[in-house]
Amino acid sequence: MKIAIFHANECDKKKCTSFKLEKLNKAYIFRKLNKIPKGAIVLNPFSEKAVSIEDKDLVKHHGIVGLDCSWNKVSKSEKFFALSKYHRSLPFLIATNPVNYGKPCTLSTVEAIAATLYITNFKNEAKNILDGFKWGHTFIELNEELLEDYSNAKSSAEVVEIQKDFIDNH
Numbered sequence: 001m002k003i004a005i006f007h008a009n010e011c012d013k014k015k016c017t018s019f020k021l022e023k024l025n026k027a028y029i030f031r032k033l034n035k036i037p038k039g040a041i042v043l044n045p046f047s048e049k050a051v052s053i054e055d056k057d058l059v060k061h062h063g064i065v066g067l068d069c070s071w072n073k074v075s076k077s078e079k080f081f082a083l084s085k086y087h088r089s090l091p092f093l094i095a096t097n098p099v100n101y102g103k104p105c106t107l108s109t110v111e112a113i114a115a116t117l118y119i120t121n122f123k124n125e126a127k128n129i130l131d132g133f134k135w136g137h138t139f140i141e142l143n144e145e146l147l148e149d150y151s152n153a154k155s156s157a158e159v160v161e162i163q164k165d166f167i168d169n170h
Contacts, residue, residue: 001059001060001063001064001122001125002028002037002040002062002063002064003021003026003027003028003063003064003066003113003129004027004028004029004030004035004036004037004040004063004064004065004066005018005021005022005027005028005029005030005065005066005067005068005109005113006029006030006031006036006065006066006067006068007019007029007030007031007068007069008067008068008069009031010068010069015098015099016068016109017068017097017108017109017110017111017133018066018068018109018110020110020132020133021109021110021113021129024132026128026129026132027066027113027129029068036065037062037063037065038062039058039061039062039086040058040062040063040064040065040086041055041058041059041062041063041064041065041086041087041088041116042065042067042086042087042088043064043065043066043067043087043088043089043090043112043113043116044067044087044088044089045089045090045105046087046089047087047088047089048089049087049088049089049156050088050089050090050091050156050159050160050163051088051089051090051091051115051116051119051120051156051159052088052119052120052150052153052154052155052156052158052159053119053120053121053151053153053154053155054154054155054156055086055088055116055120056120056121056122058086059116059117059120059122060122062086064113064116064117066109066112066113067109068109088116088156090105090107090112090115090116090119091119091146091150091159091160091162091163092104092105092146092163092166092167093105093107093111093115093143093146093147094142094143095107095108095111095139096111096135096138096139096142096143097110097111097133097135097139098135101135110129110130110133110136111130111139113129114126114127114129114130114136114139114140115139115143115147117129118140118147118150118151119147119150119151119159120151121151123151126140127140146162146166149162149166150162150163
């Protein structure tokens with residue numbers, strides 16, 4: 001399964017999870033927007049459709065594309081988001097990376113990709129992609145109940161409902 005990352009060169013390379021994924025041969029980085037793999041799920045925080053088990057075949061056959069850019073500049077990445085028809089957002093999860101530890105919905109690129117893999121029932125692949133990050137196992141441990149609930153949802157709408165119920169009750 002292909003893991004691709006569009007890198008906007010807006011981060012500290014020493015802390016960048018994308019560069020580490022590439023170094024570990026778990027993803028490849030591209031910098032030209034026309035290189036987005038056709039049919040891949042593009043992680044887009046502005047998408048109205050959440051990633052779900054419905055996306056399993058797309059992930060399996062075409063992969064996942066993450067966007068590595070500053071959270072402060074993500075809204076300026078509209079050009080990136082216009083290049084594919086398979087955009088998906090991630091539901092509520094807590095970051096465990098050292099930069100955003102404990103913050104909801106501010107995941108690193110590796111956390112976002114791992115969450116997508118987990119939710120689409122590629123759980124071993126999700127754990128594998130987090131290997132090599134000292135804090136990687138913590139992401140799944142902290143979010144395990146939600147990740148399991150999301151992965152058992154039958155549709156994007158059900159994922160959103162699980163997220164809503166969680167937020168309303170916490």
